Amino acid sequence: MGRRLDTVSTPARLAGPGEGIGADELALATRNHGLPLEALRYDITPPGLHYVLTHYDIPYVADDRSWRLSIGGRVRRTLDLDVAALRTFPQVTARVTMECAGNGRALLTPRPVSQPWLVEAVGTAEWTGVPLRLLLAEAGPAPDAVDVVFTGADHGVERGVEQDYQRALPVSVALGGEPEVLVAHTMNGAPLPPQHGRPLRLVVPGWYGMAHVKWLRDVTVSAEPFTGFQHTVAYRLRERAEDPGEPVTRIAPRALLVPPGFPDFMSRRRVVRPGPVTVHGRAWSGRAPVTAVEVSTDGGQSWRTARLDAADGHRWAWRGWRHTWTAAPGSYVLVARATDAEGHSQPLDQPWNRGGFANNLVQRVPVECVAGSPGEAT
Amino acid sequence: MGRRLDTVSTPARLAGPGEGIGADELALATRNHGLPLEALRYDITPPGLHYVLTHYDIPYVADDRSWRLSIGGRVRRTLDLDVAALRTFPQVTARVTMECAGNGRALLTPRPVSQPWLVEAVGTAEWTGVPLRLLLAEAGPAPDAVDVVFTGADHGVERGVEQDYQRALPVSVALGGEPEVLVAHTMNGAPLPPQHGRPLRLVVPGWYGMAHVKWLRDVTVSAEPFTGFQHTVAYRLRERAEDPGEPVTRIAPRALLVPPGFPDFMSRRRVVRPGPVTVHGRAWSGRAPVTAVEVSTDGGQSWRTARLDAADGHRWAWRGWRHTWTAAPGSYVLVARATDAEGHSQPLDQPWNRGGFANNLVQRVPVECVAGSPGEAT
Structure with a gap:
């Protein structure tokens, strides 16, 4: 000291x-x-x-x-x-x-x-x-x-x-x-x-x-x-x-997704076009290998199972995952949730401690699905 | 558009x-x-x-x-x-x-x-x-x-x-x-x-x-x-x-100093030991070459001229400068101010516009000079 x-x-x-x-x-x-x-x-x-x-x-x-x-x-x-x-x-x-x-x-x-x-x-x-x-x-x-x-x-x-x-x-x-x-x-x-x-x-x-x-x-x-x-x-x-x-010791499980579409500069809010959207990202846990990632487009009310990338032998690195979402015009909140082999899963309500440590609350990504101009390629 | x-x-x-x-x-x-x-x-x-x-x-x-x-x-x-x-x-x-x-x-x-x-x-x-x-x-x-x-x-x-x-x-x-x-x-x-x-x-x-x-x-x-x-x-x-x-076009002149001593993690406040302290940093202007840097240790009330590093032929890069300050226990606010060959100098009061652009108000670095333990090497 x-x-x-x-x-x-x-x-x-x-x-x-x-x-x-x-x-x-x-x-x-x-x-x-x-x-x-x-x-x-x-x-x-x-x-x-x-x-x-x-x-x-x-x-x-x-x-x-x-x-x-x-x-x-x-x-x-x-x-x-x-x-x-x-x-x-x-x-x-x-x-x-x-x-x-x-x-x-x-x-x-x-x-x-x-x-x-x-x-x-x-x-x-x-x-x-x-x-x-x-x-x-x-x-x-x-x-x-x-x-x-x-x-x-x-x-x-x-x-x-x-x-x-x-x-x-x-x-x-x-x-x-x-x-x-x-x-x-x-x-x-x-x-x-x-x-x-x-x-x-x-x-x-x-x-x-x-x-x-x-x-x-x-x-x-x-x-x-x-x-x-x-x-x-x-x-x-x-x-x-x-x-x-x-x-504080080992890393709790967490999944993060690549925010899809394109952002607003200031609000960072996302815009996607109607149609198939690949929702993908990474998941990791320092406690045990990641065994599942689930994706929600309605803020965590309903869930789909994402496809995990093939295991690549890198136990201590993140693992890729993906899920195809068919977007229709409207407002959404995307969420992903990782679970590891010891059964640890990410909470939907905040875990809290005075230092804000090892807090693996799920990520929430608000997305607006808005139709593009006719004939526009995006 | x-x-x-x-x-x-x-x-x-x-x-x-x-x-x-x-x-x-x-x-x-x-x-x-x-x-x-x-x-x-x-x-x-x-x-x-x-x-x-x-x-x-x-x-x-x-x-x-x-x-x-x-x-x-x-x-x-x-x-x-x-x-x-x-x-x-x-x-x-x-x-x-x-x-x-x-x-x-x-x-x-x-x-x-x-x-x-x-x-x-x-x-x-x-x-x-x-x-x-x-x-x-x-x-x-x-x-x-x-x-x-x-x-x-x-x-x-x-x-x-x-x-x-x-x-x-x-x-x-x-x-x-x-x-x-x-x-x-x-x-x-x-x-x-x-x-x-x-x-x-x-x-x-x-x-x-x-x-x-x-x-x-x-x-x-x-x-x-x-x-x-x-x-x-x-x-x-x-x-x-x-x-x-x-x-908004060319860069207005600015000098920045390396905050001396060591910091507090949260407040980022600096601590130096009594004795000679080299105050040094960089200065630049996109309008004309930097011709002078001045240093203040009292928040801009009095100024000393810093020594500019030899010109190195890189007109569009910053220029080094340094000044030796003999610190005694107490509280200080270090300031540096650059001037370029067109006579532009940094203001001590904020220049203001709605975007906060091209604002070259001088940097202010609060420093506490505190004696170390007897015999301590710093």
């Missing part, structure tokens, strides 16, 4: 009834960004369209070659590795769908005041790096190891606590093979962009984004449970401020 | 006193994004950090090879070119700072309701492509040509008008050599990312972003002044709704 520095922080709070997005939330929304939903079309999210959330500033790294990753704590021997040394270990590439734990927050009532995501804080990339378990095997964790703590280079203040961004994983997860945690240096075949952790980040397939520590510079094996800010204060599921809460 | 389609649009409006950012503005802010200001450190903005504004949806192009650019209208012969054919013309690479015409809009009082930028809608890239004047020379514009109209593939509705995004340039600008307008296929040495216009976009150095038509598919030389939506309705400087207004 860091020092206290209360002068620049405001307390965690919920927005009042009807309260618009504030200057602080807007400052986060203009820095960070989601996936424009039409980009759900790509299996692998193109550079710059993957969601990004930066807690503090993006560290400036003038030369990747000077970066060091230290692995220490309760280990037989401490490792001090540069990126070139990491590349001498066996390399793994994994296709991973990553989602921010706060996705959907700005749609909640009352709204937790923080990064104001709607539903778009997601992306899929191919990450290449070294399995963490191989690095830990080289270091030799002590038998009493409990947690593995990851420290990034991004430095800031949060609710009065000055800190480097830190998260931990239970040692069983850190050493696990499914999912296999990576120390990644490459995203989609290129060095990590600065905003995605250049030169090194953790990738924890199936877990929400807060676990994938960016700008990774230290891995410390600990015999004590980690009690840092991002575990005990932030990223907990709490109904009331005084609850101890449960930690 | 397109057909009327009023059912999905809302009228242009100004936010009421104290009105927070609305759901429509937030939906734009989560799709589009600015440059995180710490990324002003890079001469060339890394992929994914350059600002992006998409009016409608990002078109999906399955195969660049099938893309066609047609050049026609009042010309001797119509051209129909694919990307490979464009690459047989002489190629030019230009370093260009691009800024959204609406940058700064969300800081205005009253606030025009649209994409709610603070100050970060900017970025610098190296664009490679064919000078437009060479393509037009090949087509042979008629002597009575007045405007050249550029049509993108992005389709949507704006204030009830269904349209493909279209903008025009006076024929003298389209044929000009300084700035030299490009039809670009490459950004920073790689094919354009989808959100920056893949596979082709216009680049108009020195002009606000609305002129740099993305997903360019048609160039039409016209003997009549262009009267499309994005010229006669949007992108005009108007005090009152009924004014005809002046068109």
